[in-house]
Amino acid sequence: MLSAKRLIVAAALACALVSTAMPTVVLAQDATEIPPLPRPRPDRDATPADTAAPAAPTPASEAASALARTPQPVTLSAQISQNGQPIPDGLIWRVFEAMPDSTGEMPLVAKSDQGTARLDLPPGEYVVHVAYGRAQLSEPLTVAPGNNEKMIDLEAGALRLNSAVTGDIPIPATQLKFDIFTAGTEANRVLIAEGLPPNDIVTLNAGTYHIVSHFGSINAVVRADLRVEAGELTDATLFHHASEVSFKLVSEAGGEAIADVEWTVMSANGETVFTDRGAFPSTVLAEGDYSVLAKQGEQVYNREVEIVPGGSREIEVLTSVYQGG
Template sequence: MRFAIIVGLLLVPAAAQAQEQKGGGGLFGTGLFDGGLFGGSAPEKPGAYVSPSASDLVPAPKDVGAPPLRPLRSYNPIALPKRSGSPIAPKIDLPGLPAYAPQPTPPKDMMRSQATLTLSAKLTDDGPVVSNGLVWRLFAAVPSIDGRPSLIASSENSVADFNVPTGSYILHVAFGRAGLVQRIDFTGVRTRETVVLNAGGLRLNALVKGGKRAIASKLSFDIYSDAKDGGDRKLIASDVPPDKVVRLNAGTYHVVSSYGSVNASVRADIRVEAGKITDATLQQHAALLTLKLVREHGGEAIADTAWSISTASGDVVKESVGAFPSMVLAEGDYLIVAKNHDKVYQRQFSVHSGENTDVEVTTADIAADQDGSDASTD
C-alpha cells in the first residue's frame, strides 16, 4: 500500500508539469472536473490524501456472522486412527536388572599419593624378628566424632605392609597378652620400621609334697598385674592351664594357682624377662579325696548320699551329692558328714599334701541326734 502511494505521488507532479507545458490549468484544471461530471470548477491544488489502515479493510466478525474468538479452557486428547494389520513387535527376553545400581565412588584419598609402610617386630632390641603370633592394627591419629579410634587397616602377618597416604597414625601391635601402642608419622615415602615389644613368656605349673606334679585337669592359674595394693590388680589372664606359654610384657605379675575348686590355692609374684620364657612352678599343699559311704570297710558305696565337709572350726567348705564325690582339699583337719535316708553319719579326717586317697565313712560312724540320743544303726 505504501509503495503504491509513493508511486502515485511521484507521478502527480510529472503529469502536472506536462499539462502546464501544454497550457492547461493543471491536472484538474480541465477535462472531467472542469465543468464536467461534477460541475463547477475544480480547486487549483489537490487536497490531503489519507491512506486507509488494514483494520479498516477487514470486516468485523459481527458483519460476516462469525462467532467471536474464545480462549481454550481444556485440552482434550485427540483420538488417533488405529491402523489395521500393523505388525507386532517381537518380544525381547532381557535378563533381570536391579532397580538401582549405585555408582562406585572414588575413595577420598584417591588423589593423595600412597606408598607402602612396612612394619615388623622384635621382642628385644638385639633379638630376632618375631615370625608369628602378631596382630597389627593401624588407627587414625584423630578420633571419630563419637570419640572412638578409627581403624584404618589391620594385618596378622609377621611383616605387615600398609598402603596408606601420608599422615600420622596410632599403631597397636598385639603379641598374645603383650602389646605396644606407638605413634607413627608416615611421610609418604616407602618406609620399613621395626618396633620393639619388650615382651617375653610365662609358663606355669605346680607340684605337691614329694615333688609329684599336681593333677593337670584339676590345676589352673590366674594372672594379675602387679600392684602394691591387691585391690588395684587387674586380671590379665584367667583359667590358664599348666605348661601353656602366656605372652606378656616384661614386668612383675601376681599369679594365683588353684588346685581344684574348693580351698587349695597358692599365690606368688613372678617376674617376666623380655625375650625369654620364664618357667614358674608353685608348691601346692593339698590332696585329692574320693568319699564313699559303706556298710563295712571295702564294701560297696551307698547311693543317694548327701555330703558336707567342714573345717575343724566348723566352716563348711564343700557340699555334694552322690555315691563317689571327688574333690581336692587343702592340707588340714576336716569333719566329713554323710546323710542317707534321714540318717546322719560323720567322721573326722586329716588331709596330707600329695596323699590322694579314698575316704570311707561307715554306717557305724553314726552321728548323735540333736537331742543327744543315738540313732539305731542299719
C-alpha cells in the first residue's frame, strides 16, 4: 500500500506517482520455433572418422529435446517496492524473445493484463516488461523446466499535483493542467504525461521529475523539479504569481460594457499575448505590466495596467480618458 505524506511547494518543490486500472485478459502467442542451423560442409581433407554420419538420436536425447520445446508454467508478479505487498491489479505484462529478429525488434510472445500473470512459455531466455500506470520496468527472464516464478520490484511512487495563487487563493480546476517531464536540461527532457488535471494520482518510477503547471492558457506558468519516492504518495502544491482578469470598455467608471469591441493585450516588451472580441472577455495573466487596447470601429482606446497576484480582477477602459491611435 502507498503511504501518504503532504508536501507543499512554492513555485518549485514537490514529488510522487500512482496507478491506472487495466482490464484483465491473458493473450499468449505460440512461440515460433527457430529452425535448426544448416550443418557445415564436410572438410575435403577430413579423415573418415571426421566425416562419419552422426549417430542416430537416442530415446533419451529425443525426450530431452521434446522437453526443451514444451511450454512451462511461468508466474509473474510485481510489488511497489522491496518487501512490499504484491500489486493486485492495474498491471500490463509483456514478454519478448531475448534475441531480436531480422528487423532488429524483439518478438512479443505473451501478454497479460492480470495482477499476477500466469503464462506457459518454452524454456529459454526472455525479456519481461511490466507497466503500472506510468511506472514501468524491464528485466531478463529465464524459463527452465518446472515451475518458474518471478517477482519484480517496480520501485514506484505516486504524485498528486495542485496549484494555487500566491496567498493560498484557490484556482478552479478547469483553469489548471500539468505536464510531467523527465529531469535534466530542457533539450534532454522527455514528456511523461501531458495536460493532467489537478488532484489526479499519477504512478511513476521513483526519481526526479520536471513539473510544469499551467494556469490558464497564456503565460501563467510555474515549474518545479520534484522527487518521487518509492512506496510514497506525495501531494505537491505549486504557487502561481498571476491573476484572472476580465476587460470591459465603458464610457464612465462602473458603467455598462460596450459591445462589439476588439481587444488586444500586449506585454511590456510589445508581444501580443491575448486577443478577443466581445463586451466582456477574460483571461489569466502572469504578474507584470501590460498595455490593453480596445478597438471599437475606427477608434482605439488604451490603458496601461499592472497585474499583481490575487483573485479575479475587472479592468475598465474608459472611452473618455484612455484613447489613442
